[in-house]
Amino acid sequence: MTYHLFERIGIELEYMIVDRDTYRVAPLTDKVLEEVNGSITNEVEMGSISWSNELALHVIELKTTEPACSLENLDTQFHQNIRHINSILKKYNACLMGGAMHPFMDPVTEIHLWPHDYSPIYSSFDKIFSCKGHGWANLQSMHINLPFADDDEFGRLHAAIRLVLPILPALSAASPIADGTLSGFHDFRMETYRHNSEKIWSITGDLIPEAVFSIEDYKQKILQRIYHDLSPYDPEKILQEEWVNARGAIARFERNTIEIRVIDVQETPFADCAIAGIVIEVIKNLVNGQWSSYEYQKSVPGTILVDSFIESIRHGQDARITDSRYLQVFNLGFKSCTMRELWKQLSSKMSIRNRFLDTILENGTLSSRMIQSAGPDFQQNNLLTLCKSMCRCIAIGEQLTVR
Secondary structure (H helix, E strand, O other): OOOOOOOOEEEEEEEEEEEOOOOOEOOOHHHHHHHHHOOOOOEEEEOOEEEEEOOEOOEEEEEEOOOEOOOOOHHHHHHHHHHHHHHHHHHHOEEEEOOOOOOOOOHHHHOOEOOOOOHHHHHHHHHHHOOOOHHHHOOOEEEEEEEOOOHHHHHHHHHHHHHHHHHOHHHHOOEOEEOOEEOOOOEHHHHHHOOOOHHHHHHOOOOOOOOOOOHHHHHHHHHHHHHHHHOOOOOOOOOOOHHHOOOOEEEEOOOOEEEEEEEEOOOOHHHHHHHHHHHHHHHHHHHOOOOOOHHHHHHOOHHHHHHHHHHHHHHHHHOEEOOHHHHOOOOOOOOOEEHHHHHHHHHHHHOOOOHHHHHHHHHOOHHHHHHHHHOOOOOHHHHHHHHHHHHHHHHHOOOOOOO
16 A cells, blocks of 8 residues: 555564574574464564564574554554563563664674575575674664655655665664674664675665665666676676665665664664654654755765764764754754754754653763673673663663763
8 A cells, every 4th residue: 555654654673583592693594484473484474573483593683564653553563573572582581672783693604695585696695705793694773664655755855864874873873893803883773784785885885875865766866777787797787676776765666765874873772762763853844844845954974974974873872963053953052062962952942752762862872882881891791780770671661871
Protein backbone atom coordinates (compact mmCIF):
# COMPACT_ATOMS: atom_id res chain seq x y z
CA MET A 1 0.00 0.00 0.00
CA THR A 2 1.00 3.62 -0.50
CA TYR A 3 0.87 5.85 2.55
CA HIS A 4 1.10 9.61 2.84
CA LEU A 5 3.71 11.41 4.88
CA PHE A 6 3.88 10.20 8.50
CA GLU A 7 0.79 7.97 8.19
CA ARG A 8 2.93 4.95 9.06
CA ILE A 9 6.30 4.17 10.64
CA GLY A 10 8.61 1.21 10.16
CA ILE A 11 11.28 0.44 12.76
CA GLU A 12 14.15 -2.08 12.48
CA LEU A 13 16.51 -2.92 15.36
CA GLU A 14 19.67 -5.03 15.10
CA TYR A 15 21.19 -6.79 18.10
CA MET A 16 24.26 -8.90 18.82
CA ILE A 17 24.13 -12.41 20.21
CA VAL A 18 26.92 -13.03 22.73
CA ASP A 19 28.09 -15.84 25.00
CA ARG A 20 26.89 -15.37 28.59
CA ASP A 21 30.32 -16.13 30.09
CA THR A 22 32.90 -14.69 27.69
CA TYR A 23 30.67 -12.06 26.02
CA ARG A 24 32.25 -13.02 22.69
CA VAL A 25 29.92 -12.88 19.69
CA ALA A 26 27.97 -16.11 19.19
CA PRO A 27 26.86 -17.02 15.60
CA LEU A 28 23.45 -18.40 16.55
CA THR A 29 20.84 -16.44 14.60
CA ASP A 30 19.95 -19.42 12.41
CA LYS A 31 19.41 -21.54 15.53
CA VAL A 32 17.00 -18.94 16.96
CA LEU A 33 14.98 -18.72 13.75
CA GLU A 34 14.93 -22.51 13.39
CA GLU A 35 13.69 -22.86 16.95
CA VAL A 36 10.50 -20.88 16.26
CA ASN A 37 9.99 -21.85 12.59
CA GLY A 38 10.76 -25.57 12.74
CA SER A 39 13.37 -25.19 10.00
CA ILE A 40 16.05 -22.66 9.12
CA THR A 41 14.59 -19.56 7.50
CA ASN A 42 15.66 -15.98 6.95
CA GLU A 43 12.56 -14.45 8.59
CA VAL A 44 9.72 -15.33 10.92
CA GLU A 45 6.64 -13.29 11.79
CA MET A 46 5.94 -13.17 15.50
CA GLY A 47 2.77 -11.12 15.35
CA SER A 48 3.42 -7.39 15.08
CA ILE A 49 7.20 -7.92 15.26
CA SER A 50 9.25 -10.09 12.89
CA TRP A 51 12.70 -11.60 13.38
CA SER A 52 15.22 -11.93 10.55
CA ASN A 53 18.86 -12.53 9.76
CA GLU A 54 21.56 -10.08 8.76
CA LEU A 55 24.91 -10.48 6.99
CA ALA A 56 26.68 -11.64 10.16
CA LEU A 57 25.44 -14.81 11.82
CA HIS A 58 25.71 -13.27 15.30
CA VAL A 59 23.28 -10.44 14.46
CA ILE A 60 19.49 -10.74 14.58
CA GLU A 61 17.07 -8.07 13.40
CA LEU A 62 13.71 -7.26 14.97
CA LYS A 63 11.33 -5.16 12.89
CA THR A 64 7.72 -4.12 12.60
CA THR A 65 5.95 -6.77 10.53
CA GLU A 66 3.70 -4.15 8.95
CA PRO A 67 4.11 -0.36 9.02
CA ALA A 68 2.85 0.87 12.39
CA CYS A 69 0.35 3.70 12.80
CA SER A 70 2.48 5.21 15.55
CA LEU A 71 5.33 4.47 17.95
CA GLU A 72 2.86 3.85 20.76
CA ASN A 73 3.64 0.60 22.58
CA LEU A 74 6.26 -0.45 20.00
CA ASP A 75 9.01 -0.29 22.62
CA THR A 76 7.12 -2.76 24.82
CA GLN A 77 6.48 -5.07 21.87
CA PHE A 78 10.15 -5.07 20.94
CA HIS A 79 11.13 -5.76 24.54
CA GLN A 80 8.72 -8.69 24.78
CA ASN A 81 10.33 -10.20 21.69
CA ILE A 82 13.80 -9.63 23.13
CA ARG A 83 12.77 -11.58 26.21
CA HIS A 84 11.47 -14.37 23.98
CA ILE A 85 14.75 -14.53 22.06
CA ASN A 86 16.74 -14.54 25.29
CA SER A 87 14.68 -17.48 26.53
CA ILE A 88 15.66 -19.41 23.39
CA LEU A 89 19.32 -18.39 23.64
CA LYS A 90 19.53 -19.52 27.25
CA LYS A 91 20.00 -23.16 26.23
CA TYR A 92 23.00 -22.09 24.15
CA ASN A 93 24.41 -20.14 27.11
CA ALA A 94 23.96 -16.96 25.07
CA CYS A 95 21.92 -13.74 25.19
CA LEU A 96 21.30 -10.51 23.31
CA MET A 97 23.40 -7.38 23.77
CA GLY A 98 22.66 -3.85 22.60
CA GLY A 99 25.05 -1.16 21.43
CA ALA A 100 26.23 -0.48 17.90
CA MET A 101 29.60 -2.27 18.00
CA HIS A 102 31.03 -5.11 20.04
CA PRO A 103 33.88 -3.58 22.07
CA PHE A 104 36.44 -6.36 21.56
CA MET A 105 35.26 -8.47 18.61
CA ASP A 106 37.95 -9.46 16.13
CA PRO A 107 36.11 -9.13 12.80
CA VAL A 108 38.80 -11.04 10.91
CA THR A 109 38.60 -14.24 12.95
CA GLU A 110 35.10 -14.06 14.43
CA ILE A 111 32.93 -13.18 11.44
CA HIS A 112 30.56 -15.89 10.20
CA LEU A 113 28.47 -14.87 7.20
CA TRP A 114 24.84 -16.01 6.97
CA PRO A 115 25.17 -19.33 5.05
CA HIS A 116 21.54 -20.03 4.12
CA ASP A 117 18.97 -18.27 1.90
CA TYR A 118 20.35 -15.12 0.26
CA SER A 119 23.90 -16.27 0.95
CA PRO A 120 24.91 -15.43 -2.68
CA ILE A 121 24.21 -11.77 -1.84
CA TYR A 122 26.47 -11.84 1.21
CA SER A 123 29.12 -13.82 -0.67
CA SER A 124 29.09 -11.19 -3.41
CA PHE A 125 29.63 -8.41 -0.87
CA ASP A 126 32.47 -10.43 0.66
CA LYS A 127 34.08 -11.09 -2.71
CA ILE A 128 34.01 -7.42 -3.73
CA PHE A 129 34.73 -5.66 -0.43
CA SER A 130 35.79 -8.38 2.05
CA CYS A 131 33.46 -8.42 5.03
CA LYS A 132 36.26 -9.16 7.51
CA GLY A 133 36.23 -5.66 8.94
CA HIS A 134 34.28 -3.65 11.50
CA GLY A 135 32.28 -1.81 8.82
CA TRP A 136 30.70 -5.07 7.72
CA ALA A 137 31.10 -7.59 10.53
CA ASN A 138 30.64 -5.49 13.65
CA LEU A 139 27.82 -2.98 13.52
CA GLN A 140 24.22 -2.75 14.67
CA SER A 141 21.78 0.07 13.96
CA MET A 142 18.20 1.24 14.10
CA HIS A 143 16.49 2.00 10.79
CA ILE A 144 13.48 4.29 10.58
CA ASN A 145 11.26 3.98 7.49
CA LEU A 146 9.00 6.92 6.63
CA PRO A 147 6.53 6.81 3.72
CA PHE A 148 5.79 9.12 0.80
CA ALA A 149 2.87 8.91 -1.61
CA ASP A 150 4.05 10.90 -4.64
CA ASP A 151 6.88 12.91 -6.13
CA ASP A 152 6.19 16.07 -4.13
CA GLU A 153 6.05 14.19 -0.83
CA PHE A 154 9.28 12.39 -1.72
CA GLY A 155 11.07 15.67 -2.37
CA ARG A 156 9.93 17.30 0.86
CA LEU A 157 10.72 14.24 2.94
CA HIS A 158 14.15 13.78 1.35
CA ALA A 159 15.01 17.44 1.90
CA ALA A 160 14.09 17.27 5.59
CA ILE A 161 15.88 13.98 6.26
CA ARG A 162 19.10 15.23 4.63
CA LEU A 163 19.15 18.12 7.10
CA VAL A 164 18.59 15.93 10.16
CA LEU A 165 21.18 13.24 9.34
CA PRO A 166 24.26 15.24 10.46
CA ILE A 167 22.99 15.73 14.01
CA LEU A 168 21.73 12.18 14.62
CA PRO A 169 25.02 10.78 16.02
CA ALA A 170 24.92 13.53 18.65
CA LEU A 171 21.76 11.88 19.95
CA SER A 172 22.36 8.19 19.24
CA ALA A 173 26.12 7.52 19.23
CA ALA A 174 26.70 4.14 20.85
CA SER A 175 29.97 2.81 19.45
CA PRO A 176 33.02 4.42 21.08
CA ILE A 177 35.06 1.25 21.69
CA ALA A 178 36.54 -1.23 19.22
CA ASP A 179 39.42 -3.71 19.32
CA GLY A 180 39.37 -3.42 23.09
CA THR A 181 40.20 0.26 23.26
CA LEU A 182 38.81 3.75 22.77
CA SER A 183 38.38 4.37 19.04
CA GLY A 184 38.63 8.16 19.07
CA PHE A 185 35.08 8.45 17.72
CA HIS A 186 31.83 8.56 19.65
CA ASP A 187 30.17 6.89 16.64
CA PHE A 188 32.89 4.58 15.35
CA ARG A 189 30.23 2.48 13.62
CA MET A 190 29.54 5.33 11.21
CA GLU A 191 33.23 6.10 10.79
CA THR A 192 33.92 2.52 9.67
CA TYR A 193 30.67 2.31 7.71
CA ARG A 194 31.44 5.37 5.62
CA HIS A 195 34.67 3.75 4.42
CA ASN A 196 33.51 0.16 3.91
CA SER A 197 32.61 0.56 0.21
CA GLU A 198 35.41 2.90 -0.88
CA LYS A 199 36.31 0.50 -3.67
CA ILE A 200 33.07 1.65 -5.33
CA TRP A 201 32.61 5.14 -3.89
CA SER A 202 29.16 5.77 -5.37
CA ILE A 203 27.59 3.08 -3.15
CA THR A 204 27.91 5.26 -0.04
CA GLY A 205 28.91 8.60 -1.54
CA ASP A 206 29.45 11.08 1.29
CA LEU A 207 26.70 9.34 3.33
CA ILE A 208 24.64 12.53 3.16
CA PRO A 209 22.50 11.91 0.05
CA GLU A 210 22.88 14.21 -2.92
CA ALA A 211 20.53 17.19 -3.28
CA VAL A 212 17.94 15.48 -5.46
CA PHE A 213 14.27 16.10 -4.82
CA SER A 214 12.37 14.11 -7.43
CA ILE A 215 11.99 10.37 -7.86
CA GLU A 216 13.29 10.38 -11.43
CA ASP A 217 16.36 12.43 -10.52
CA TYR A 218 17.08 10.09 -7.64
CA LYS A 219 16.94 7.02 -9.85
CA GLN A 220 19.09 8.60 -12.55
CA LYS A 221 21.67 10.44 -10.44
CA ILE A 222 22.07 7.99 -7.57
CA LEU A 223 20.82 4.49 -8.35
CA GLN A 224 21.87 4.30 -12.00
CA ARG A 225 25.32 5.58 -11.13
CA ILE A 226 25.68 2.90 -8.47
CA TYR A 227 24.58 0.16 -10.85
CA HIS A 228 26.96 1.41 -13.53
CA ASP A 229 29.94 1.55 -11.19
CA LEU A 230 29.07 -1.82 -9.65
CA SER A 231 28.59 -3.71 -12.93
CA PRO A 232 32.27 -4.66 -13.55
CA TYR A 233 32.38 -6.33 -10.13
CA ASP A 234 28.89 -7.84 -10.29
CA PRO A 235 28.44 -9.31 -13.80
CA GLU A 236 25.51 -11.47 -12.69
CA LYS A 237 23.77 -8.36 -11.28
CA ILE A 238 23.17 -10.01 -7.93
CA LEU A 239 23.62 -6.72 -6.08
CA GLN A 240 22.00 -4.33 -8.54
CA GLU A 241 18.99 -3.58 -6.40
CA GLU A 242 18.02 -0.38 -4.61
CA TRP A 243 19.06 -1.80 -1.21
CA VAL A 244 22.73 -1.81 -2.31
CA ASN A 245 22.63 1.97 -1.91
CA ALA A 246 24.39 2.55 1.42
CA ARG A 247 23.90 6.27 2.04
CA GLY A 248 22.82 7.49 5.44
CA ALA A 249 19.24 7.55 4.16
CA ILE A 250 18.08 5.61 1.11
CA ALA A 251 14.95 5.63 -1.01
CA ARG A 252 13.10 2.32 -1.05
CA PHE A 253 10.81 2.73 -4.05
CA GLU A 254 9.61 -0.86 -3.77
CA ARG A 255 7.70 0.26 -0.69
CA ASN A 256 7.67 4.06 -1.16
CA THR A 257 9.68 4.90 1.94
CA ILE A 258 12.90 6.64 2.83
CA GLU A 259 14.96 4.57 5.25
CA ILE A 260 17.19 6.38 7.77
CA ARG A 261 20.25 4.25 8.54
CA VAL A 262 22.69 6.33 10.61
CA ILE A 263 21.20 5.78 14.09
CA ASP A 264 23.22 3.53 16.41
CA VAL A 265 21.10 0.95 18.20
CA GLN A 266 20.82 1.60 21.93
CA GLU A 267 21.00 -0.59 25.03
CA THR A 268 17.20 -1.01 25.21
CA PRO A 269 14.39 -0.60 22.68
CA PHE A 270 12.77 1.92 25.02
CA ALA A 271 15.70 4.27 24.27
CA ASP A 272 15.58 3.43 20.56
CA CYS A 273 11.92 4.36 20.32
CA ALA A 274 12.48 7.53 22.36
CA ILE A 275 15.11 8.59 19.83
CA ALA A 276 12.84 7.62 16.93
CA GLY A 277 10.08 9.76 18.44
CA ILE A 278 12.01 13.02 18.56
CA VAL A 279 13.71 12.39 15.20
CA ILE A 280 10.38 11.86 13.46
CA GLU A 281 8.89 14.97 15.06
CA VAL A 282 11.82 17.11 13.92
CA ILE A 283 11.48 15.77 10.38
CA LYS A 284 7.73 16.39 10.48
CA ASN A 285 8.23 20.01 11.56
CA LEU A 286 10.72 20.54 8.74
CA VAL A 287 8.42 18.99 6.16
CA ASN A 288 5.59 21.20 7.37
CA GLY A 289 7.76 24.31 6.99
CA GLN A 290 7.49 25.07 10.71
CA TRP A 291 11.01 26.50 10.99
CA SER A 292 12.22 26.99 7.42
CA SER A 293 10.79 26.82 3.92
CA TYR A 294 11.16 23.89 1.55
CA GLU A 295 13.10 26.13 -0.84
CA TYR A 296 15.53 27.12 1.91
CA GLN A 297 15.97 23.50 3.01
CA LYS A 298 16.91 22.52 -0.54
CA SER A 299 19.47 25.34 -0.73
CA VAL A 300 21.70 24.33 2.20
CA PRO A 301 25.04 23.23 0.67
CA GLY A 302 25.81 19.54 0.98
CA THR A 303 29.36 20.30 2.08
CA ILE A 304 28.02 21.91 5.26
CA LEU A 305 25.98 18.81 6.01
CA VAL A 306 28.90 16.44 5.37
CA ASP A 307 31.27 18.48 7.53
CA SER A 308 28.72 18.59 10.37
CA PHE A 309 28.11 14.88 10.10
CA ILE A 310 31.82 14.07 10.39
CA GLU A 311 32.02 16.35 13.43
CA SER A 312 29.14 14.53 15.10
CA ILE A 313 30.49 11.03 14.54
CA ARG A 314 33.79 12.12 16.08
CA HIS A 315 32.57 14.26 18.99
CA GLY A 316 28.99 13.07 19.52
CA GLN A 317 26.91 15.36 21.72
CA ASP A 318 29.78 17.86 22.05
CA ALA A 319 30.13 18.48 18.32
CA ARG A 320 29.61 22.13 17.44
CA ILE A 321 27.60 23.76 14.68
CA THR A 322 29.05 27.10 13.69
CA ASP A 323 27.57 27.63 10.22
CA SER A 324 24.64 30.02 10.40
CA ARG A 325 23.15 28.67 7.17
CA TYR A 326 22.66 25.30 8.81
CA LEU A 327 21.37 26.70 12.10
CA GLN A 328 18.79 28.81 10.26
CA VAL A 329 17.12 25.55 9.21
CA PHE A 330 15.86 25.14 12.80
CA ASN A 331 15.22 28.86 13.51
CA LEU A 332 16.31 28.71 17.15
CA GLY A 333 18.31 31.94 17.16
CA PHE A 334 21.66 30.22 17.71
CA LYS A 335 24.78 31.67 16.09
CA SER A 336 26.68 28.59 17.20
CA CYS A 337 25.94 25.76 19.62
CA THR A 338 26.79 22.22 20.50
CA MET A 339 24.57 19.56 19.00
CA ARG A 340 23.38 18.56 22.47
CA GLU A 341 22.23 22.15 23.02
CA LEU A 342 20.42 21.99 19.70
CA TRP A 343 18.63 18.75 20.62
CA LYS A 344 17.67 20.14 24.03
CA GLN A 345 16.15 23.22 22.43
CA LEU A 346 14.30 21.16 19.82
CA SER A 347 12.97 18.87 22.54
CA SER A 348 11.78 21.85 24.57
CA LYS A 349 10.27 23.61 21.58
CA MET A 350 8.23 20.53 20.62
CA SER A 351 7.45 19.57 24.25
CA ILE A 352 8.86 16.08 23.79
CA ARG A 353 9.91 14.51 27.08
CA ASN A 354 10.25 11.01 28.44
CA ARG A 355 12.71 9.54 30.88
CA PHE A 356 14.72 7.66 28.24
CA LEU A 357 15.24 10.77 26.12
CA ASP A 358 15.93 12.81 29.26
CA THR A 359 18.75 10.44 30.21
CA ILE A 360 20.39 10.98 26.83
CA LEU A 361 19.97 14.75 26.84
CA GLU A 362 21.01 15.24 30.47
CA ASN A 363 23.51 12.43 31.12
CA GLY A 364 24.94 12.00 27.64
CA THR A 365 24.67 9.60 24.75
CA LEU A 366 25.09 5.89 25.31
CA SER A 367 28.58 6.32 23.85
CA SER A 368 29.50 8.83 26.56
CA ARG A 369 28.13 6.57 29.28
CA MET A 370 29.97 3.54 27.86
CA ILE A 371 33.25 5.48 27.93
CA GLN A 372 32.68 6.43 31.57
CA SER A 373 31.76 2.87 32.46
CA ALA A 374 34.76 1.20 30.78
CA GLY A 375 37.42 3.88 31.30
CA PRO A 376 39.89 5.19 31.96
CA ASP A 377 42.17 2.27 31.09
CA PHE A 378 39.75 0.00 29.15
CA GLN A 379 41.19 -3.16 30.69
CA GLN A 380 39.54 -6.42 29.68
CA ASN A 381 37.83 -6.81 33.04
CA ASN A 382 36.24 -3.39 32.63
CA LEU A 383 35.05 -4.28 29.13
CA LEU A 384 33.57 -7.54 30.39
CA THR A 385 31.75 -5.62 33.12
CA LEU A 386 30.46 -3.17 30.50
CA CYS A 387 29.19 -6.06 28.34
CA LYS A 388 27.50 -7.63 31.35
CA SER A 389 25.77 -4.32 32.09
CA MET A 390 24.68 -3.94 28.46
CA CYS A 391 23.20 -7.44 28.45
CA ARG A 392 21.34 -6.65 31.65
CA CYS A 393 20.00 -3.40 30.18
CA ILE A 394 18.45 -5.06 27.16
CA ALA A 395 17.05 -7.87 29.30
CA ILE A 396 15.27 -5.64 31.82
CA GLY A 397 14.55 -2.65 29.57
CA GLU A 398 16.66 -0.04 31.35
CA GLN A 399 19.39 2.36 30.30
CA LEU A 400 23.08 2.19 31.17
CA THR A 401 23.87 4.30 34.21
CA VAL A 402 27.28 5.30 35.46
CA ARG A 403 27.97 5.43 39.17
